[in-house]
Amino acid sequence: MKKTLDKLYENSPEKSIQPPILILSDLHMGDGGGSDDFKANSGVYQTILREYFSRGHTLVLLGDIEELWEDDLVDILLTYPEIFSWHKKFLQEGRLIKIVGNHDIFLEEPKYFSRIKTVLRKKGHQELLLHLPPPSIPAMKIKLGEGEIFFFHGHQLDFLSNTLWKLSRFFIRYLWKPIQIMLRVTTASPARLRRKRTVLEREYYNWAEKRRKVIVCGHTHRAMFASSVRKEELKGEVYRMSLPVYFNSGCGIYTDGKITAIEISHGEIRLLAFYLQDGELKVEVLGEETLSKIFNSVYSQEP
Numbered sequence: 001m002k003k004t005l006d007k008l009y010e011n012s013p014e015k016s017i018q019p020p021i022l023i024l025s026d027l028h029m030g031d032g033g034g035s036d037d038f039k040a041n042s043g044v045y046q047t048i049l050r051e052y053f054s055r056g057h058t059l060v061l062l063g064d065i066e067e068l069w070e071d072d073l074v075d076i077l078l079t080y081p082e083i084f085s086w087h088k089k090f091l092q093e094g095r096l097i098k099i100v101g102n103h104d105i106f107l108e109e110p111k112y113f114s115r116i117k118t119v120l121r122k123k124g125h126q127e128l129l130l131h132l133p134p135p136s137i138p139a140m141k142i143k144l145g146e147g148e149i150f151f152f153h154g155h156q157l158d159f160l161s162n163t164l165w166k167l168s169r170f171f172i173r174y175l176w177k178p179i180q181i182m183l184r185v186t187t188a189s190p191a192r193l194r195r196k197r198t199v200l201e202r203e204y205y206n207w208a209e210k211r212r213k214v215i216v217c218g219h220t221h222r223a224m225f226a227s228s229v230r231k232e233e234l235k236g237e238v239y240r241m242s243l244p245v246y247f248n249s250g251c252g253i254y255t256d257g258k259i260t261a262i263e264i265s266h267g268e269i270r271l272l273a274f275y276l277q278d279g280e281l282k283v284e285v286l287g288e289e290t291l292s293k294i295f296n297s298v299y300s301q302e303p
């Protein structure tokens, strides 16, 4: 298990990005139909994109952005052309990094893109060729001053989402999606299973603690800051994750209309929750610390 992450770490490129950086994951953008959990939050997301584009942030999309287990990319492109064109704007300025998750794993494959391009041309949607997302990478290391942050989606230790992903996808696409539409319940695999989520969080934490690495993941749909869960969310779970190594960007499909993200700027790292109030973007700061303090405590303590 541990080897999976060691390999991922060793094989991932190291990029230097100048903050400010905004990290989001798990938007699960769908086809706009009854199973599309992102639809209700698409307005908040567009506002975030507009705002943070003008603020000069680099956007790190940390996996499960397009919901390709349930829907076809062509339908998602047709549903959210404005969002894809925003992503393109970031990309053209060299300010977009796209990392795959399990639900958008196809975006690693050049072959997948040529197939989608053919479909778009056949269906007469040439204009959408410009909006195609860029090829995605599995993981990335970013140097920040004295320290480094390792970014990956976080399905890698999730047996159902990683090893058995084809079977899981079949289940979701052909069995779960119709049920979801019928019952109007939301998707979110590890999010539905609390125990599984806790186990995953623990495994990533343990790896990061042992290796003395600060990591940012998504996948579980539970935002976390410096290895701690917010009190309101604890519900009797006991956490003993003391080293501030594990961060999670949460997701874009909270049913209360919020989207969480991690921001790195001005030497600080923070966990943010966005929502719209009377059409205006509001930001709640759920956690905040200087990077130097985080790096100091991670690198100075003996394992």
Ligand SMILES: [Mn+2]
Pocket: 063, 064, 101, 102, 103, 153, 155, 218, 219, 220
């Ligand atoms: Mn995922």
